[in-house]
Amino acid sequence: RKEVEQDPGPFNVPEGATVAFNCTYSNSASQSFFWYRQDCRKEPKLLMSVYSSGNEDGRFTAQLNRASQYISLLIRDSKLSDSATYLCVVNTNTGNQFYFGTGTSLTVIP
Amino acid sequence: DADVTQTPRNRITKTGKRIMLECSQTKGHDRMYWYRQDPGLGLRLIYYSFDVKDINKGEISDGYSVSRQAQAKFSLSLESAIPNQTALYFCATSDSPPTQYFGPGTRLLVL
Numbered sequence: 029r030k031e032v033e034q035d036p037g038p039f040n041v042p043e044g045a046t047v048a049f050n051c052t053y054s055n056s057a058s059q060s061f062f063w064y065r066q067d068c069r070k071e072p073k074l075l076m077s078v079y080s081s082g083n084e085d086g087r088f089t090a091q092l093n094r095a096s097q098y099i100s101l102l103i104r105d106s107k108l109s110d111s112a113t114y115l116c117v118v119n120t121n122t123g124n125q126f127y128f129g130t131g132t133s134l135t136v137i138p
Numbered sequence: 139d140a141d142v143t144q145t146p147r148n149r150i151t152k153t154g155k156r157i158m159l160e161c162s163q164t165k166g167h168d169r170m171y172w173y174r175q176d177p178g179l180g181l182r183l184i185y186y187s188f189d190v191k192d193i194n195k196g197e198i199s200d201g202y203s204v205s206r207q208a209q210a211k212f213s214l215s216l217e218s219a220i221p222n223q224t225a226l227y228f229c230a231t232s233d234s235p236p237t238q239y240f241g242p243g244t245r246l247l248v249l
Contacts, residue, residue, distance in 0.1 A: 036178075060236050071228055071240035072181070115180070119236045125196070126171075126238055130180035 029054050034116050034129035042137050045106045049132045051099040051116030060119035061092055063101045065112045066131065072115055075101075106136045141165045142241035144229050150247045151219050159214045159244050161229030167239075169232045170212040172196075172204060174225040175243075181228065187212055219248045 034051045041047050053061075061078035076083065078090040078099055089102040099116055116129035142163045151157050161170065168189050173181040173196075183196030185204040193204060201223060205213045216223055229241040 062237070064238075069226075069243075071243050072238075073240070074237055077237070117238075125183060125186065126232075126236070128173075128181040130178060 030129075031055060031127035032116055032118050032129040034132050036130055036132060038133040038135060040135045040137055041106055043106055043108060045136075046102065046104045047106060047134065048103075049101045049114055049116075049134075051101075051129055053097050053099070053116075053118045053127070055118070055120060055127075056094075056097060058097075058118045058120060061090075061099050062117040062119075063088075063090055063099075064115040064117055064128075066115055067112050072128075075114070103134075106134075108136050108138060111135045142229060142231055142239055144227075144241040144244050146244060147242065148245045150249065152249050153218075153220055155219050157216050157219055157246075159216075159227055159229075159246070161212045161214070161241055163210050163212075163229075163231045163239075163241075165231050165233070165239060166209070167231035167233045168209065170206065171230040171232070171238070172202075172212065172214045173228045173230065174198070174223075175228060176225050184214065216246075216248075219246075221248045224248045 063075040064072040065075045066072040078092045082091045087104045091100045113131040115131045118127045145160045171186040172184040175181045187206045203215045227244045230238045232238045
């Protein structure tokens with residue numbers, strides 16, 4: 029079983045739409061959770077950390093459900109510039125390793 | 139200037155050749171990582187290091203070796219390259235609390 033699983037998509041949505049991505053992780057002792065964004069042929073960049081109480085950064089909202097071992101990312105009012113691959117990332121309880129989902133592809137259409 | 143740099147950015151080599159990919163960082167982080175990315179497989183950890191004297195194998199270390207020459211430098215070597223090592227390679231650093239910062243990547247093609 030993979031450490032982190034994501035729906036690969038692709039998600040094709042019109043500008044202004046709201047889109048949600050989901051991610052599950054297998055290690056119940058995982059401590060830290062992140063969403064990264066990766067543009068085509070570029071390096072992943074941190075979008076936001078995910079906190080237990082949920083957190084918001086502008087149009088982006090991240091949620092964590094430890095009981096279900098589930099992480100989500102909600103993007104409101106999608107922009108063309110949001111088109112990218114979104115990676116779910118989990119850090120182990122020891123902090124030693126990061127586990128990456130395969131990514132969810134988003135294309136925002138004019 | 140970029141905080142994490144990788145050289146070369148692109149490399150074409152032949153089967154059996156030895157090559158080295160280099161990574162340097164100016165972030166002052168102790169932890170450094172090497173990943174490879176393949177379509178549909180996501181990023182997979184090759185090796186990681188928590189300081190100059192600490193080297194650890196990751197998920198897919200076979201066929202690779204690393205050297206941590208200094209806090210700021212972490213090199214990845216392919217002793218005898220094979221075609222299935224064709225991939226996009228990323229170096230990353232992290233600090234505490236754990237957040238990873240990636241270099242721009244090296245595209246490697248093994249013929």
